[in-house]
Each structure stands twice: as structure tokens, then as C-alpha cells.
Amino acid sequence: MIPTVAVTRYVTPLREGGSLPGIVEAEDLGTYVCKFRGAGQGLRVLVAEVIVSGLARRIGLRTPSLVALQLDADIARYEADEEVQDLINASLGLNLGIDFLPGAFGFDGDLPTGDGVAARVLWLDAFTANVDRTWRNPNLLFWHGDLWVIDHGASLYFHHAWSGGVTDPARFAALPWDPADHVLREKAVGLAEVDREVSALLDEDVFAAVLDEVPDAWLEPVPGAETPDALRAAYVRFLVARLGTRQWLPGGVA
Structure with missing residues (x-):
């Protein structure tokens, strides 16, 4: 199984798409994009992420490493945004963490x-x-x-x-x-x-x-x-x- 680490702090939401992933910090001192089990797409999106990420690595493609993020109710208590608080409370347990790549930028078609x-x-x-x-x-x-x-949840x-x-x-x-x-x-x-x-x-x-x-x-x-x-x-x-x-x-x- 992918490694499991506990979330220590919710940092900020990523308001792109409908699932509202967020940046979190974890006990291993890593920073991750958290995809929540309580988001509207459900658990099968997280399963697809793990499967396709594993296939990508095995065929020689680069994709961020994954962890299972243990999310406890204490994290929600310090979040002022009610939408985020509700999402955290709906996602207690194991969520998907995708290694955050600081300074990465999007593909624009002109890069090799x-x-x-x-x-x-x-x-x-x-x-x-x-x-x-x-x-x-x-x-x-x-x-x-x-x-x-990145982002393989729409597969399978x-x-x-x-x-x-x-x-x-x-x-x-x-x-x-x-x-x-x-x-x-x-x-x-x-x-x-x-x-x-x-x-x-x-x-x-x-x-x-x-x-x-x-x-x-x-x-x-x-x-x-x-x-x-x-x-x-x-x-x-x-x-x-x-x-x-x-x-x-x-x-x-x-």
C-alpha cells in the first residue's frame, strides 16, 4: 500500500474544478495536494489516481509520488471557511495526498x-x-x-x-x-x-x-x-x- 501519513495542517484550498482539493502539510514534513474522500466524485476517483499513477511510473513517465493522508477532526476546528470545514469533516480517515511540486508550471505547447x-x-x-x-x-x-x-481521476x-x-x-x-x-x-x-x-x-x-x-x-x-x-x-x-x-x-x- 502507498505510505500513510497524518495531516498536521490544512494550508489553502485549490479552487480549480469541482472537488476543491487543498494544500496540506503532514507529519513527514511533506506538503501535499489533498484529494478528499468526501468530495463529490467519490472514492473511485482516488482509486483511479493510484492505479494510473502506478502505471505511469512503470512505463517511464514522471508523476508525483502518492501517500494516504490520515485526516482527523481536529484539522477542521481551525478552518474558518465553512465549505472547507464541511469537506474535511466529510473526509475523516484516509484521503489521497499527491506530492506538491513547488514552482512547477503548466504545459503551454511550446516546451519540449x-x-x-x-x-x-x-x-x-x-x-x-x-x-x-x-x-x-x-x-x-x-x-x-x-x-x-498529474490528475488521473477521470480515467478507468x-x-x-x-x-x-x-x-x-x-x-x-x-x-x-x-x-x-x-x-x-x-x-x-x-x-x-x-x-x-x-x-x-x-x-x-x-x-x-x-x-x-x-x-x-x-x-x-x-x-x-x-x-x-x-x-x-x-x-x-x-x-x-x-x-x-x-x-x-x-x-x-x-
Whole structure:
């Protein structure tokens, strides 16, 4: 599982998007962007963040490190903003902490992305069905001259259909992905070669290791997968099925 640290101070909200993440400080002296379990998107967004972040690292992309942030009621007592106070009180327990990159700035299209980096980002987004890396919201940062991918919660949206039980992995495996609005579409050269390289790095064991990083507390039971381990196995089946097809990859089979 990702490391667990306790929040010691809420610093400031990040009023971008609808989930109201916030900057917090923790007992390990780290500063994190906290994504709250009590936000409207629910726990599955946090699960997607951990899974896709783990995949990104394994295929050679830079993404901030993650922790599970233990949030106690004492933190809310010193927050004057009632909206933030309500969100904290609705999020007691484990939340997601994303390492804060001080001085990072957003991707503007003119900065180099490095050999193969753009294609790897596009491959990752196609594989995980990420719908949120457009010019309206690139979710890319430059930090110390390198490109970093962030905010993966809009990926793996198949799990939002699990309220009645785990669905069929084959449907996700065959689901196409449209690159038309992707922020790096024009820069993603050599996608076929990247597909061959990346596919060799991923398999069922890798997917299982990635799922092991997700805290049990975020894996809500669904019919047919009532335990955290059963739900992890379901995610692995979906990822294995997706990797076995190429309908989702722009250009098809490499």
C-alpha cells in the first residue's frame, strides 16, 4: 500500500474544478495536494489516481509520488471557511495526498517533451480511457525541465458502472478512445514503437502489484466483489483484457 501519513495542517484550498482539493502539510514534513474522500466524485476517483499513477511510473513517465493522508477532526476546528470545514469533516480517515511540486508550471505547447514522452502519455491515456487531458485542462506540469503527468481521476471510468456489480471486462477491452482533443496528439510521434516498448513492461503481475498500492479503505464492495482483494482482482482482469486488444490505440495494432 502507498505510505500513510497524518495531516498536521490544512494550508489553502485549490479552487480549480469541482472537488476543491487543498494544500496540506503532514507529519513527514511533506506538503501535499489533498484529494478528499468526501468530495463529490467519490472514492473511485482516488482509486483511479493510484492505479494510473502506478502505471505511469512503470512505463517511464514522471508523476508525483502518492501517500494516504490520515485526516482527523481536529484539522477542521481551525478552518474558518465553512465549505472547507464541511469537506474535511466529510473526509475523516484516509484521503489521497499527491506530492506538491513547488514552482512547477503548466504545459503551454511550446516546451519540449523529450523523445517518446508525448507518445507515452498518449498511450497511457488511451489505455486507461482518460478523457481529461485536453487544452482546456492539460493536467501536465513542467518541473525542473521535465514533463510530469498529474490528475488521473477521470480515467478507468468503467468502475463507475459497478453499482449493480462488476461489468464485463471485454466491453472495456474493446472500447475505442478518441484522441481528437488530446493536448499531445500532434506531438505523439512513434506511437507504434512506444506501444511495443510499453506493452513489454506490463502484464498481469504488474497490474496486481499496482492494485496492491490501493488502500483497502477505498475499495468499496460491489456485488460479486465484496472484499478488497476481490475488487483488486476485478481491476486486474479489466487491465489484462484491455492490454490484449488494440481497438483503443490510435492507429490500431502496432
